[in-house]
Amino acid sequence: MAETVTLGKALNHGLRRALENDPKVVIMGEDVGKLGGVFRITDGLQKDFGEDRVIDTPLAESGIIGTAIGLAIRGYRPVCEIQFDGFVFPAFDQIVAQVAKMYFRSLGNVRLPIVIRIPYGGGIGAVEHHSESPEALFAHIPGLKVVTCANPVDAYFMIQQAIASDDPIVFFEPKRRYWEKGPVELDADLAGAYPLHASRVVKEGADATVLAYGPMVRVAVDAATAAAEDGRDLEVIDLRSLSPLDMGPVYQSVRKTGRCVVVHEAPGNLGLGAEVAARVSEECFYSLEAPVLRVTGYDTPYPAARIEEDYLPDLDRVLDAVDRSFGW
Amino acid sequence: MANGESEPGADVPVGGFVQLLTPDGERIDSVTTADGVTYSVDFTDEEYRGLYRDLVTVRRLDAEATALQRQGELGIWASLLGQEAAQVGSGRAMRPQDMAFPTYREHGVLYTRGIDPIMPFGLFRGVDQGGWDPNKFKFNTYTIVIGAQTLHATGYAMGITMDGKTGSADGEAVIAYFGDGASSQGDVNEAFVWAGVFHAPIVFFCQNNQYAISEPLEKQTRIPLFRRAAGYGFPGVRIDGNDVLASFAVTRAALDQARNGQGPTLIEAYTYRMGAHTSSDDPSRYRIASEVESWKARDPISRLKAFLTKQQLADDTFFGQVDDDARQLALDLRERVLAMPDPQPVAMFDNVYPHGSPEVDAEREQFAAYHASFEGSAH
Numbered sequence: 001m002a003e004t005v006t007l008g009k010a011l012n013h014g015l016r017r018a019l020e021n022d023p024k025v026v027i028m029g030e031d032v033g034k035l036g037g038v039f040r041i042t043d044g045l046q047k048d049f050g051e052d053r054v055i056d057t058p059l060a061e062s063g064i065i066g067t068a069i070g071l072a073i074r075g076y077r078p079v080c081e082i083q084f085d086g087f088v089f090p091a092f093d094q095i096v097a098q099v100a101k102m103y104f105r106s107l108g109n110v111r112l113p114i115v116i117r118i119p120y121g122g123g124i125g126a127v128e129h130h131s132e133s134p135e136a137l138f139a140h141i142p143g144l145k146v147v148t149c150a151n152p153v154d155a156y157f158m159i160q161q162a163i164a165s166d167d168p169i170v171f172f173e174p175k176r177r178y179w180e181k182g183p184v185e186l187d188a189d190l191a192g193a194y195p196l197h198a199s200r201v202v203k204e205g206a207d208a209t210v211l212a213y214g215p216m217v218r219v220a221v222d223a224a225t226a227a228a229e230d231g232r233d234l235e236v237i238d239l240r241s242l243s244p245l246d247m248g249p250v251y252q253s254v255r256k257t258g259r260c261v262v263v264h265e266a267p268g269n270l271g272l273g274a275e276v277a278a279r280v281s282e283e284c285f286y287s288l289e290a291p292v293l294r295v296t297g298y299d300t301p302y303p304a305a306r307i308e309e310d311y312l313p314d315l316d317r318v319l320d321a322v323d324r325s326f327g328w
Numbered sequence: 329m330a331n332g333e334s335e336p337g338a339d340v341p342v343g344g345f346v347q348l349l350t351p352d353g354e355r356i357d358s359v360t361t362a363d364g365v366t367y368s369v370d371f372t373d374e375e376y377r378g379l380y381r382d383l384v385t386v387r388r389l390d391a392e393a394t395a396l397q398r399q400g401e402l403g404i405w406a407s408l409l410g411q412e413a414a415q416v417g418s419g420r421a422m423r424p425q426d427m428a429f430p431t432y433r434e435h436g437v438l439y440t441r442g443i444d445p446i447m448p449f450g451l452f453r454g455v456d457q458g459g460w461d462p463n464k465f466k467f468n469t470y471t472i473v474i475g476a477q478t479l480h481a482t483g484y485a486m487g488i489t490m491d492g493k494t495g496s497a498d499g500e501a502v503i504a505y506f507g508d509g510a511s512s513q514g515d516v517n518e519a520f521v522w523a524g525v526f527h528a529p530i531v532f533f534c535q536n537n538q539y540a541i542s543e544p545l546e547k548q549t550r551i552p553l554f555r556r557a558a559g560y561g562f563p564g565v566r567i568d569g570n571d572v573l574a575s576f577a578v579t580r581a582a583l584d585q586a587r588n589g590q591g592p593t594l595i596e597a598y599t600y601r602m603g604a605h606t607s608s609d610d611p612s613r614y615r616i617a618s619e620v621e622s623w624k625a626r627d628p629i630s631r632l633k634a635f636l637t638k639q640q641l642a643d644d645t646f647f648g649q650v651d652d653d654a655r656q657l658a659l660d661l662r663e664r665v666l667a668m669p670d671p672q673p674v675a676m677f678d679n680v681y682p683h684g685s686p687e688v689d690a691e692r693e694q695f696a697a698y699h700a701s702f703e704g705s706a707h
Contacts, residue, residue, distance in 0.1 A: 012402050026490075058525055063479055063518035070429075070483020073462055076490070090514070097473045098480070106469050107459030108679040142680055142688075166682035244687040 002185050008178035010152035013039050014159035020047050028055040029081030061091035072112040085120040087131025099168045100143030111166045119175035121215045121265050124307040131267035139243035145241040148172035150217035151184040157193035174215035197241040199249050205235035207317045208259035213239040216263045223318035251283045258289035259325040268296035290328035293321045343552040345566040347528030348573035351626045353634025366576040373641045381650050382416040385627045387437040388654035397607040403454040404495030406433045414535050414626030417575025429481035429504045432470040439706045441467050449665050480503045482519045485528035499587030502530040509540025512548045527587035532594045537601035542614040554596035558622040568626040569599030575678045
C-alpha cells in the first residue's frame with residue numbers, strides 16, 4: 001500500500017530497510033546518530049539499530065571515508081553521510097585516490113561497496129559551502145558511479161539499490177526537495193524497482209527534449225507544463241544516473257524532437273551538460289534542428305543567499321532556452 | 329639509567345628508545361620504560377638464527393630489486409635498505425590472524441608474512457598497480473598516497489571490534505605502517521583520533537627513517553613523534569628501529585594489548601633510510617656522507633651477527649649458508665621478474681567496476697576495433 005512520504009523520509013525508510021536486510025550495512029557520519037542527521041535523514045536509526053550500526057564519527061570527512069574503506073575491506077557495507085556538498089572536499093583524496101581505484105588496483109580482489117550520501121544543491125537560503133553541486137567532479141572519476149534522485153519513490157528505491165551494489169556510489173540528494181511529498185510503495189520488492197543506472201522519461205512530448213536531474217527535474221517538469229500553454233510539447237527526461245549516463249532514452253527522444261536543452265544547477269563549464277551535449281551531437285547529429293543548449297548555474301562561486309534565485313536555473317530560464325532552440 | 333631506557337647520546341635520540349640489542353651486539357635482558365612497561369624477548373637459538381636469516385634475505389632481495397631497476401627492468405624501486413630490523417621485527421611480531429596495512433616500502437614485512445616476495449613487483453615493473461587480495465594474505469595492497477592507509481587500517485580495526493574479535497588472546501589486531509613524513513598528514517592524525525575514540529585494536533608503526541624524500545625530520549615535527557600519541561589518548565613508545573629484538577618485543581606487546589581490547593599504540597621505530605627515497609632520488613643533494621657513515625655503525629644485521637658470533641649461536645658455515653640461500657632466492661626472483669609478461673593493452677578496461685559499466689564496455693569495444701583495423705596492414 002502506498003504511503004505518502006517526503007523525499008527525506010523516503011530516504012530514511014530506505015536506509016532502515018537496508019539496515020534490516022543486511023547486518024553488514026553500517027551508517028556513519030557526523031551527527032547521524034542521536035540527532036538523526038542535520039536533515040533528519042537518519043532519524044531514529046541509531047535508536048533502533050545501535051551505535052555500532054549507526055556511527056557518530058569524529059568531525060573529519062577524510063576520516064569518515066578512509067575508515068569506511070577499511071570497514072569495507074573487512075566486509076562491511078558503509079553508508080557515509082557527508083553533511084553538506086561543500087564539505088566533501090577534505091574527503092576528496094580518499095574518494096578519488098582510494099575508493100574509486102581500489103577495485104582496479106587490486107585486480108578485482110577488493111570490492112568497496114561504499115555509498116557516499118551528499119545533500120547537494122541550493123535554494124535553501126544557506127551560507128557558503130551549503131548549496132554547491134559538485135557532481136561533475138565525481139562523475140569525472142573512473143571507478144565511481146554517481147546517481148541522484150528527484151522524487152520520493154526514487155529516493156526510497158535508489159538508496160537501497162546503491163547500498164546493495166558492490167560499486168562505490170556517490171549518492172547526491174537534492175536537499176531542497178527533501179520536504180516534497182509523494183506516494184511510495186514501502187512494501188514493494190526492490191527487485192521490481194526501476195533500474196538504478198537508467199534515465200527515465202518523466203513526461204513525454206514531441207517538440208523538444210529537456211534533460212534534468214535531481215533538484216532540476218521539478219523545474220523542467222514545471223517548464224513543460226508552462227510550455228504546454230504556449231502549445232509546445234516538451235519531453236522531460238530525468239537522467240538519474242550521472243555516471244554512467246544512460247543516454248539511450250535521450251538519443252531516442254532527441255531523434256524524435258530534434259531539440260535538446262539540458263539543465264543543472266552546477267556551473268556550466270565542463271559540467272554534466274557539456275558531456276551530454278557532446279554525446280547528443282555525436283549520436284544525433286542529423287536529427288538536431290538546433291545545437292544542444294545548456295541552462296546552468298553560472299561560472300562563479302555559489303552566490304549569497306539573497307541572490308541565489310538569480311543564479312539557479314528556473315522555469316523562465318528553461319523556457320527561454322527552449323525559445324532559443326526553436327528560434328535557431 | 330633511571331628509567332631503563334637508553335639515555336641520549338651519540339646514537340640515542342633525545343627521549344631515549346627501547347633497545348634490547350646494542351650496535352655492538354650486546355644483549356640487554358629487558359627494558360622498563362618511563363611508563364613502567366617492561367620489554368624483553370625470549371627466543372630460542374633457532375629463532376635468533378631465523379631472525380638473522382630474515383634480515384639478510386630481505387636485504388639481499390632488496391639489493392636485487394635495486395639492481396633490476398638500474399638495469400631497466402623495474403620502473404622504480406623503493407628500497408628498504410637500513411630498515412630491515414624495523415620491518416622484520418614488527419612483521420614477525422604479528423600473529424597469523426593480524427592484518428597489515430603497508431606503505432610501498434614494506435617488502436620486509438611482506439616477506440615475514442610468508443608471502444612470495446615477487447608479489448609487489450608487478451607494481452614496480454609496471455605490469456599492474458600492485459594487485460592482490462589483502463584478505464587472503466592479511467596484507468593490504470601497497471598504498472602510495474602518503475598516510476592514506478592509516479585510515480583504512482583504523483576502519484578495518486573498528487570492524488574487528490564490531491565483529492567481536494577482540495578481548496582475548498586469540499583476538500585480531502591491525503598494524504598500520506607509515507613514515508615520519510606521513511606523520512604530518514591530516515589522514516594520519518585523523519586515524520589517531522578515530523583509533524583513540526573507538527579504542528580500535530591497532531598498532532601504528534612509524535618507521536622514522538629521518539627523511540621524507542629530501543626533508544629531514546625537523547621539517548615534520550618539533551617533538552619526538554612517539555610523544556604525539558599522548559595527545560590522542562594512547563601510549564607511544566620509541567624503539568631502536570635498527571634493533572630487531574626491540575622491534576619484535578614492543579610490537580608483539582602492542583599487538584597483544586590491542587587484540588585484548590586495550591586499544592591502540594603508536595610505535596616510533598627510530599631508524600635510517602640508508603638508500604635513496606626511491607631509485608629516482610639523489611640523496612647526495614641533501615645529506616652528507618658522514619651522517620650515512622654514522623648510521624652504518626648501527627647496522628641492524630651486523631649487530632645481530634655479532635651477537636650470534638659472541639654467543640656461539642652461529643658460525644661462518646651458517647652465515648655463508650644464509651648468504652648463499654639469500655642469493656639463490658634473489659636469482660630466482662630475478663628470473664621470475666624478467667619473465668613477468670606485459671599485460672594486454674585491453675586489460676586497462678578490466679576491473680574498473682565490480683558490476684561493469686556500459687561506458688567502459690563501449691570504450692573497450694572501440695579500442696579493440698581500432699586496433700583490429702590495423703591487422704593485416706603493412707604497419
